[in-house]
Amino acid sequence: MVSCAAGSSCITNSQDCSLACPTCTKYEMTPSYFCNQECFKKFWPQHKSIHAIGKKLQAARKAQAEAAAVPDHLAWASAYNFTGPLRPREQTPTRTVPARIRRPDYATDPDGRSxxxxxxxxxxxxxxxxxxxxxxxxxxxxxxxxxxxxxxxxxxxxxxxxxxxxxxxxxxxxxxxxxxxxxxxxxxxxxxxxxxxxxxxxxxxxxxxxxxxxxxxxxxxxxxxxxxxxxxxxxxxxxxxxxxxxxxxxxxxxxxxxxxxxxxxxxxxxxxxxxxxxxxxxxxxxxxxxxxxxxxxxxxxxxxxxxxxxxxxxxxxxxxxxxxxxxxxxxxxxxxxxxxxxxxxxxxxxxxxxxxxxxxxxxxxxxxxxxxxxxxxxxxxxxxxxxx
The missing domain is CATH 3.90.230.10 (Creatinase/methionine aminopeptidase superfamily)
Structure with missing residues (x-):
């Protein structure tokens, strides 16, 4: 049985608390349920304070996911102060050269040094x-x-x-x-x-x-x-x-x-x-x-x-x-x-x-x-x- 999020402040004391707070859902928080719209409106001034925490947690989760998805060669870009509108994009793997092609001395050097x-x-x-x-x-x-x-x-x-x-x-x-x-x-x-x-x-x-x-x-x-x-x-x-x-x-x-x-x-x-x-x-x-x-x-x-x-x-x-x-x-x-x-x-x-x-x-x-x-x-x- 779901208890009303308003607790003792609930004005109906109903056992049917099926109205979920949409803002909690938006911020991917544990759902908060209310008896009805009247209960929800009455308890809103106290309840909404937890949304600031939920918003921060969602932003942190998003940033963490984005950081995990950024290729290593772009890790520097998030904190870089770009001078113009251009931004780096994803790179494809380095292309290979067949053995028959003559190479300069740096081609196989680990540091690319000539x-x-x-x-x-x-x-x-x-x-x-x-x-x-x-x-x-x-x-x-x-x-x-x-x-x-x-x-x-x-x-x-x-x-x-x-x-x-x-x-x-x-x-x-x-x-x-x-x-x-x-x-x-x-x-x-x-x-x-x-x-x-x-x-x-x-x-x-x-x-x-x-x-x-x-x-x-x-x-x-x-x-x-x-x-x-x-x-x-x-x-x-x-x-x-x-x-x-x-x-x-x-x-x-x-x-x-x-x-x-x-x-x-x-x-x-x-x-x-x-x-x-x-x-x-x-x-x-x-x-x-x-x-x-x-x-x-x-x-x-x-x-x-x-x-x-x-x-x-x-x-x-x-x-x-x-x-x-x-x-x-x-x-x-x-x-x-x-x-x-x-x-x-x-x-x-x-x-x-x-x-x-x-x-x-x-x-x-x-x-x-x-x-x-x-x-x-x-x-x-x-x-x-x-x-x-």
Whole structure:
């Protein structure tokens, strides 16, 4: 027999206490029963005080359940102060590479460390000069990287996930006997970097669904024949607003202006001035934390190629030098912060960022852009085709 929750305060002393308090039920508390509506209304002022406890207990249960359901790689996110609207999503398992594919030294290292890079002391001097078969190998992997990025670009659309882009890149690499260079590089978990809106670089592909109006940078690096080739583009998805389109075109033109300076005798530090001036003329800023770099047998090596003015980079361009130029241009501040995943770099003010990158080799007369499309003898901005 159920006793009335009103106890001695019950005004009817009925034995039929079948009216359950709906608020107790809502908070998943032990049900409280009353004789009828009159009894319930009379006892409500005293009874309702227990609901505050029930509400807290329900919230605690919910938080505990949510914490238990959060994947380990997102455990940091609940307490993180995000600078913009983007949030990390669930990641799929790391994709595998068949044994037939040649790997860089870090591919099987438990910490993803490249011992060869760590032993490298090139800095801004004694830079490696590529020629002969080695240069042909670099050109080949850059050509493969170009094809892979074009595959990724065709997969970008409203509703596609960043994880789907990673799958496309991974499979396109394997089809070309390439190892996707980002995979396990200092334990990076995916085969490509996808950087959306306020993400500057190193975005980890996850189940984020690309939205109409997003800008998405896809950064591809391929490794084959013992060499790496690196390039990226920022894609405009759907109806991007005027400010976003201006940002993307500015980033493209910054790269174009820098590459036009590349030739024997040019100081690496001078590229930053040209990039900075064009970005400033368009009301944008230049990221200082990340820079272009030497590439080839190593993923990252000398020279360092900063993209901002008044930098102190060492080195002079010589025929056979192979490196990347990859200015990262922001709508707001140049300052960046890194998410708790220790990879994703975002703008400190949450405003959008855009980037373009090519791998180049200095020639006796200027520079060859190794990651250029075959049908693109010069870099041209073409808004109707997103970019060129």
């Amino acid at each position: 011992r060869e890079e760590e032993a490298d002391k090139s800095g801004g001097r004694n830079l490696k000069v590529y020629s002969g078969q080695e240069l042909e190998d670099v050109k080949h992997t850059c050509k493969m990287g170009r094809e892979v990025l074009d595959c990724a670009g065709r997969a970008i659309r409203v509703g596609a996930t960043c994880d789907e882009i990673d799958r496309v890149v991974h499979e396109a690499c394997l089809e070309r006997d390439c190892y996707p260079s980002p995979l396990n590089y200092y334990n990076f978990p995916k085969s490509v970097c996808t950087s959306v809106n306020e993400v500057i670089c190193h975005g980890i592909p996850d189940k984020y669904e690309i939205q109409d109006g997003d800008i998405v940078n896809v950064d591809v690096t391929t490794y084959t024949r013992g060499c790496h080739g690196d390039l990226n583009e920022t894609f405009m998805v759907g109806d991007v607003d005027e400010e976003g389109r201006m940002l993307v075109e500015t980033a493209f033109t910054c790269l174009q202006k820098a590459l036009a300076m590349c030739k024997p005798g040019t100081l690496y530090r001078d590229l930053g001035g040209a990039i900075h001036r064009h970005a400033k003329d368009n009301g944008c800023s230049v990221v200082k934390t990340y820079c272009g770099h030497g590439i080839g047998n190593l993923f990252h090596t000398g020279p360092n190629v900063p993209h901002y003015a008044k930098n102190k980079a060492k080195g002079v361009m010589r025929e056979g030098h192979v490196f990347t130029v990859e200015p990262m241009i922001n709508l707001g501040t140049w300052e960046d912060v890194t998410w708790g995943d220790n990879w994703t770099a975002v703008t400190r003010d949450g405003k959008r960022s855009a980037q373009f990158e090519h791998t180049v080799v200095v020639t006796d007369k200027g520079v060859d852009i190794l990651t250029m499309r075959d049908d693109e003898p010069v870099m041209v901005w073409d808004a109707s085709k997103n970019q060129r």
